[in-house]
Amino acid sequence: MTHSLTAEDRCDRCGSQAYIRAQFSQSHELLFCAHHGRRYKAALELRVSELLDETHRLTVTNQSR
Numbered sequence: 001m002t003h004s005l006t007a008e009d010r011c012d013r014c015g016s017q018a019y020i021r022a023q024f025s026q027s028h029e030l031l032f033c034a035h036h037g038r039r040y041k042a043a044l045e046l047r048v049s050e051l052l053d054e055t056h057r058l059t060v061t062n063q064s065r
């Protein structure tokens, strides 16, 4: 099990590549793209046990398309 998000991970809202993972419990997590991650982040931070934010990769890595 990896802690990083990959291109395979998709936003639960719109299907874009996910950059934020909200871990609610061991078996329950939601993925969000940068757009929806920013939108829900404040609310998520109150509820999740772990919030992984990799939106910084957006400015670093070059998307292949």
Ligand SMILES: [Zn+2]
Binding pocket: 011, 012, 013, 014, 015, 016, 032, 033, 034, 035, 036, 037
């Ligand atoms: Zn989205």
